[in-house]
Amino acid sequence: MILYASPLACSGAAHMILLELGLPHEIEFVDIYVQPHVLIDDGSLFTDVNPKNSVPALRLDSGELLTEVGVILQYIADLKPDSSLLPKAGSLARYRVMEWLSYVGSDVHKTIGPLFHPHMPEAAKEIHRQNLHRRLTCIEQLLVHQPYVTGDAFTVADAYLFVMIGWEPYFKFDLTPYPNLAKFHGRVASRPSYMRFRQIIAPVFERVKLPIFPNVGLEAMRR
Ligand SMILES: N[C@@H](CCC(=O)N[C@@H](CS)C(=O)NCC(=O)O)C(=O)O
CATH class of the missing domain: 1.20.1050.10 (Glutathione S-transferase Yfyf (Class Pi); Chain A, domain 2)
Structure with missing residues (x-):
């Protein structure tokens, strides 16, 4: 499974849930602060991955792409049906x-x-x-x-x-x-998943062109 994500974006919720559940995954970071959006590792166009051009997107082991954060969160949690993160379908x-x-x-x-x-x-x-x-x-x-x-x-x-x-x-x-x-x-x-998440995204801040947020420096974002 590959999660296409961006630091500070809503994809962080899916990233945290992958960490909560200890599921094997890779993260491919996307710079959504530049136009066109690109994968930060190789600079390739993100629309070639997800024509909707937004994160999160989840590449399943079958090769299919799943999008929409509310659906991705349920898909990930359903991989560990006994966790308390999501009740059983139909209830x-x-x-x-x-x-x-x-x-x-x-x-x-x-x-x-x-x-x-x-x-x-x-x-x-x-x-x-x-x-x-x-x-x-x-x-x-x-x-x-x-x-x-x-x-x-x-x-x-x-x-x-x-x-x-x-x-x-x-x-x-x-x-x-x-x-x-x-x-x-x-x-x-x-939660430990959030602390781990912060450690993983910290180095990525250096590699994306974050917009300037009023009164917020890079240090605050790293915290
Ligand atoms: N409908 C999408 C919206 C996701 C979304 O708004 N993603 C934002 C980041 S939080 C994004 O990728 N923005 C970049 C863009 O739309 O160009 C979902 O529910 O997953």
Whole structure:
């Protein structure tokens, strides 16, 4: 299995879950901060791998390519069906995880995305910030009662949410109004898989053309 990933991107959730489960894999890093996107090892075009031109993408041992983070996360977790990261297919608990994967993917991830765009007018960014605030408030209220989005167990949906809220320093939304989300972030950040993930991506920062994020230096990104 080869995961096409980029440091700081949503692909980090899939990378973390591969590490959580101890599954054999390779990581091929993609520079998504240059146009056209390229594989950082050999400079070849990423569209030749994934015509959608986005990470994550997973090359299966069969040679087929699987895309979409919410689906890749389920595929990886299903390779170890006895783990607690994803309930069995067909159970209501599984649909709960899928429900959250969908919410994080469409309502959280794609609200933060426009805050990246250098040419997005400030007024439009403000609308996205307000939408993001409503959605984070909903999750904040849920996390008053439970440590993870579906209850007591850490699942793949938490990994996805974790990577999204880890973007906080780069896109000027502040987690201070969401103390339970901040605690959730700390809880997931203490998992050994995340520490291993940080070690693996640290050298890659030198090799990609990261955009300049206001008030955030390279040192902060490495932490
Ligand atoms: N629909 C895709 C979206 C993934 C996505 O937005 N990936 C971002 C990184 S977080 C990306 O590759 N952006 C580069 C681009 O779209 O050009 C999914 O769910 O996997």
